[in-house]
Amino acid sequence: MPLRDLSPHDQRLFRQYGHGPAVPLPDPLVHHAVERHATEAPHTVAAEHLGGTITYGELNRYADALAVRLAREGVRPGDHVGLFVRRSIPMLVGLLGILKTGATHVPQDIGLAPRTRLAHVIHAAGTRVVLTVEQHAHRVPLPAGHRLIALDGPLPPAPRHGTPRPRVSPDAGCHILFGSASVSGSDSGPAARPHGTKVTHRNLATLLLTGPRGLGIRAGDRVAQLLDLASATAAWEILGCLAHGGTLVIGGEDTAAAARTADVLVATPAVLSGLDPAACPRLRTVAVVxxxxxxxxxxxxxxxxxxxxxxxxxxxTGTPATATPHRHDPAAPFPSLGRPTPNNTVYVLDPDRRPLPIGETGELWTGGDCVPSDPRAHDDIGDIDGLGTGHYAPDPFLGGGRRMARTRILGRWTPDGELEHLGHADAPAPLAHTAQAALHLTVS
Structure with missing residues (x-):
């Protein structure tokens, strides 16, 4: 029994605090939600970029036409298709068109990723087809026998009644994350050869369509798109917006311009630090990852x-954000990580992956629908740096072949079921100890 070392009281709280509520997914294939908006509100603006716009109806028609082209090139459900573009409207057409075929998209920012990274991604992911635009076609290191398709080139007409829908399992791959590209453009080193993680449709739908992670996006809301296409969080901006009928405001070089008119913003601390909240009068929700x-x-x-x-x-790392979004309270004595979101779990474990009593400090592991269940998620897509070693483990608390993911974050449950963040497990011991002691002093 996985919980045999805990008292009956702690066993009950382990389940109560560590398991998010079980809720049904409205649709485990997120692109179907986008298609519904195209049917119900075809003239609504789906995205805008540098003065150009595309409606949901137009986006769906272009993506249908692309799916026809991809099918003619032999792309089938389960294949991996490269999407090497910059933030743009063609990026959306490419992403949706790939998903319509049942294939898995492999995104990279063609303006940031060096050639060695792109070559590694093509090889590791086993892509046979890569999508880009004419302007950047020369930057794709395409091997012999591979096919390059320009998203701004001619496409066949879309079928009158849309593309046939292939049978796609919710546990099939939706995209493969190889990490964000180095801004420096270095053409060597581990940053140029990242390992990959396959994210399933279920993983992504759980992120976008349940609980607080939907960010309250409503039809007509403006969502800024500022993050690197290859980052784990970019799908939250892009498909999170389109699955709820919002307008994606794709940032150009001036990211502040996109943020200024947004209702919802997903960002890293680095991005937030470069923006002025006073210049964002419409802003209602900010998710900081x-x-x-x-x-x-x-x-x-x-x-x-x-x-x-x-x-x-x-x-x-390697799972869709986020396991525990929690509203920040400036008046609170310490920042909290909150509680697990629907269909997800968080465990506080010792170094031997045994559960710890409530209040004791350990490493946080997360499980449930946010974690890919395929044990080959790293092995078949280039885990060359060993980053996948020990990153996943069988989940003894959920069982059924499920896996849990290591966060390398130290934390503990408070008596009322909030997660405290106590630093990084790989930090020097004195630093981790100091962070823990400081938080104990703060809340005691």
Missing amino acids: GEAGAPCPRPLADRWARRAGLLHCWAP
Whole structure:
């Protein structure tokens, strides 16, 4: 019994605090939600970028035409298709068109990723087809026998009644994350050769369509798109907006311009620090996703929480953010990670992955529908740096072949069921101890 070392009281609280509510998914295939908006509100603007716009009806028709082209090129459900573009409207057409075929999209920012990274992604993901635009076609290191399709080139006409819908399992791949590209453009080193993680449709639908992670996006809301296409959080901006009928405001070089007119913003602390909350009068919700497991700095969180509702978010590397979004309260004595969201779990475990009593400090692991269940999620897509080693483990608390993901974050449950963030497990011991002691002093 996985909980045999806990008292009956702690066993009950382990389940109560560590398991989010079980809720049904309205649709485990997120792109079907986008298609519904195209049918119900075809003239609503789906996205805008640098003065150009595309409606939901237009986006769906272009994506249908692309899906026809991809099918003619032999793309089938389960295939991996590269999407090497910059933030743009063609990026959306490519993403939706790939999903319509039942294939898995492999995104990379063609303006940031060096050629060695792109070559590694093509090889590791086993892509046979890569989508880009004419302007950047020369930057794709295409191997012999592979096919390059320009998203701004001619496409066949879309079928009158849309594309045939292939049978796609919710546990099939939706996209593969190889991490954000290095801004420096370095053409060597581990940053140029990241490992990949396959994210399923169920993983993504659980993120976008349940609980607070839907961010309250409503039809007509404006959602800024500022993050690197290859980051784990970009799908939250893009498909989170389109699945709820919002307008995606795609940022160009001036990211502040997109943020200024947004109702909803998903950002890292680095992005937030470069923006002025006073210049964002429409802003209603901000989701801040900690970088490398670190929480948003308190002064920055306090500053933005005075402008809009700010959610602290975190998740282990290689899983869709986020396991426990929690509304930040500037008056609270310490930032909380909150509780698990629907269909997800969070465990506080010792180094041997045994559950700890409530109040004791351990490493946070997360499980449930946010974690890919396929044990080959790393092995078949280039885990060359060993980053997947020990990252996943069988989940003994859910069982049924499920897996849990290691976060390398130290934390503990408070008596009332809130998660405290106590630093990074890989930090020097004195630093981790100091962070823990400081939080004990704060809340005692």
